[in-house]
Amino acid sequence: MVATPEKPVYKVIGTRPIRPDGVDKVTGRAAYGADIVLEGMLFGSILRAPHAHARIVRIDSSKALALPGVKAIVTNADFPRQESGTLDLGEGTANPKWLVDNVLAGDKTLYHGHAVAAVAAIDWHIAEEALALIEVEYEVLPFVIDVKEAMLGTAPILHSDLRTNVRARGVDTPTDRETNIAMHMRVEKGDIAAGFAEADIVIEREFTTSQFHQGYIEPQNGTAYWNQDGQITVWTSTQGSFAVREQVATLLQQPVARIKVVPMEIGGGFGGKIPVYLEPVAALLSKQTGRPVKMWMPREAVFQATGPTAATWNRVKIGAKKDGTLVAADVELCYAAGAYPGSAVGAGVMCALAPYNLANQRIDGFDVVTNTPKTAAYRAPGAPASEYAVESVVDEIARALDIDPMVIREKNAPEEGTTNSAGAPLPRIGAKAVITAIRESAHYNSELQGEDTGRGVALGFWFNGGMESTSSATVNPDGSVSLILGSVDIGGTRASLAMQLAESLGVPYEQIKPQVTDTDSVGYTAVTGGSRTTFAGGWVAYELGQEIRKRLVERAARIWGVDASTVTYSNDAVITGTDKDGKAQQFTFDEICKRFPTTGGHVAVTVSSRKNTTGPAYAGHIADVKVDRDTGKVTVLRYTAVQDVGTAIHPAYVEGQIQGGAVQGIGMALQEEYWYDDQGRLRNGSFLDYRMPVANDLPPIEVILVEVPNPGHPYGVRGVGEAPIVPPMAAIRNALRDAIGVNFYHTPVTPTRILDELLPRE
């Protein structure tokens, strides 16, 4: 671990305790969304569209309703009518009209697998059987999958009401024309013409990336009970219980006061479990039947209908001086949002050039609708594709100028005060520290062995989120502290937040009892996403600790009959002072807690805070690969992920985040992708043919933690979860160039594509 001198000595932070939810998870007792059982519960199932694009002419549910055991069938028409608007989901926004049409299709189905109707029945077999009895007449329409084709004037139009002012190449397009381009954004700084004029070398390349799925192992689920008093309870696996409440309230046009969302344990999300799919449908079915309704998605439906990433087409032009100084960049990003607008192109734009201090730049981003599932956030949403393109071009520039790839990155690295693409200055960041750690690493200084082997590097940037969090803490007479969290725990935040409260109080971690609770039992808390929870939730934990310290000091002062200002609370949780008789007194934390019942009651505090000071994360990865020229197979020989994590609260969980993110990135780099047939149907919606890495596809992922404390956090925390998925695509692509001399411009680089390059053209 590389620590900066500023890191103080902590007692709890930096240790590796066992997570509070651990025992339940290794014994099978942890209750995930699909594990809920309610008295009288019905089972729901969803009928999905077989076409890429079709108008729904007629739905006849009569035969299905006649099947014994079927209790209700709903379609889009059963939802209240929605107008267009904006709903903030934390990591992205949603338009209620589009959201409801995605949950159950309106007049058109816009992608293969789009939900059309839902059944509730007394068991899951009957619910599924009923689907086959629902008759749907479709008028099949022309479709478009490819993002560039979708942007053409001749493309089939998904939404007849979409109009966008596009200013590409300085020309405004008419805004009275139907289009699939949902949004055009441009970010500029400096003077790119002047910048390119200074350049000794200019490289311009085009890149495409396939669609990738988050690939959480737990399918989406949702259970709802619409009580006769109008109260709606929703149990679900979600990254944001309040985001679910907001969406369900909007789609059902019910006040939030009527809705309680109970977040169950969540089996992975990676951004994909923020939008609702089943919850509002289960609620409607429950309303019609008066019984709780549980739904869960078959895996194929998860691939067909829940948020993959955008497939992208990107153009990057970068100019550099002979010494490697980057002087200008012109970037164009086109992201396929899927059936409804709202890809992560905005974040793609802001991240594309973030690893560099580059004075003259212009980035255009296009959000484009296509006949593919509505995209959702996926770990550093939007960033991997844009940074992959930039990191590939920088690699080609380094090669052309014969400069070490890390030297060129060091030369152009951003630091505190460097402005980002929008011209705002960066806070203290660890880009240079990461680069130094790579250059000094054993891996980077090792020799590559064997034929057809290569090494690649790439950097990655992610903003990290802030936003709103709430927690409550109750101090018990035995000295334990119940910590109530609004943030759902997707990968260890119960532990990381409890550790920060323990640190703040100066008590052992074991005394903190964290618990995630429902939306009626804690204040508003944004989604667990954007790498924000350990950062922003940690702020709250810290403030809870400070407030408890203050209350305990006041309590001691009252017991001793003195003014609170004369009493101190040490970092070892010892309260010291002098009583009114002038006698030195002290309480340990546990001692004062024991006195609660007789000295004014228990101490309970709640803190809400909104933190918009975030600590951006920089990552840099080193990949060694070997290519089998006969088969096109790539073996990742060695892989190292380096990242500035600010302060590693629980280093093992931080490493785990980085390893997991890196492996998802390796999957995108080499083997994962959506595959549509010539009818626009997704053909590989299974874990067999959507090839996520398996255990023996990978070497150990070595992790080097760099700690440049974030000045915007009491413990220096930066979010860590997302940055590690950014570098792998470019690191591996650059390693392949090193191994076999081929520059690839599409990812994933599958054996098929490698052989295609290596074999003679036919």
Add this chain to the structure above:
Amino acid sequence: MATSERLVITSTINGEERTFLADSRDSLLEALRERLNLKGVKEGCNNGNCGACAVILDGRLVNSCCVMAAEIEGSTVRTVEGLATPEGLAPLQQCFLEEAALQCGICTPGFLMSSTALLAENPAPTDDEVRFWLAGNLCRCTGYDKIILAVQAAAEQMRTLKK
């Protein structure tokens, strides 16, 4: 139209004889989860490609989604719920916690059952053997590293216990 039957099935589950009612079209996964309420058995894909539903059937590792419930009449089934004893967690369970081998935890029951089967057959596997054996279990959170470490740590503990 085709019909299903209601079946009364008796088998030994986690050491206890259980008799339960099932539909003839229930998979073992469905029977364990929905009829016997053994919710530690997880559904990840329902077609044999993720290992989240892995259980040990008559001593062999199987994906319970690829077994019919009716087949287990007279058989012995072991699920994640059967790993711990009143004395405490099994070494694999303890090592998964200590090595931080789980994040979301949804794949953990399957990994534990698969690893249990591995160590029963091969008490001293190499890392490559562990990775090969566990290739039928998908984990999307950890990148597998810490899982491999946990299995090796448990193997070591179990070998020491035997001595």
Add this chain to the structure above:
Amino acid sequence: MQALRYARATSIDEAVRMLREGGETSRILAGGTDVIVQARERRRVIDLFVDIKHISDVMTMEYDAQRGLTVGAAVPLYQIYGDANVQRVYPALRAAAHVIGGKAIQGRASLGGNLGNASPAADSIPAMMVLDGVAQVAGPNGRREVRVDAFCTAPGRSVLQPGEFIVSLHFAQPAAHSGNAWERFIPRNEMDIAVVNAACALTIEGDVVTAARFSLGAVAATPLMVPLAAEALVGRRLTDETIAAAGAAAKETATPIDDMRGTVKQRKHLADVLVQRVIRAAVEHARAN
């Protein structure tokens, strides 16, 4: 899951009767790793599973140095790859059985099931084909034998008549100085459908190949025998050139399609590469015998 019933047969005759009574929508349930998923995903209409795993003939494996190897149709793969005789004499079979699905699949999946499912990409079929495999089939008209290399007729289809099922598979004892091998190419290192798989069984005298059989999977509508590759090798000395000629013959014979798992160009090339690899491995095995 579609509505269906389950029946357990305890003898071959009983299974035949159950299948006859069940009609065309009844299916044998061996390891179930394909057929249960097909029933669930409604890729086959099935209303009766006849479980044959309680019939001893389909669950036993026998090896004899004279008569060769007989494997019950439902013997799970782990027993096959774990068998010392299979490892020693039939490494092609061992190799395929070792990598079909993951360990939890191998606890159940069987050769009979893999053959009966008749997938063009089935991993064990090319191995069984080069090993001269013969399937014992039982049905309403009694028993008959079907050669594995004549079994598959189209994707998912075979010469089995309604009511017939595979009881066991027989593999002759290879001649002296024989070797066999199997390989596949998959993008992942496990848990994948073969882009191409290939098997070879050959006999050598010194450096000369006296007999050879080749089979390829995933390059046509059914697993293919590749007589042209055998012709390129038999009667010739083993050299890089003759091995390459056999590979080229495999490439010529392959008539693959473009699909999500691979392209024509890739599959034809891999047919060549894998055939050369299995020749070298089979020769090594033969020399060790």
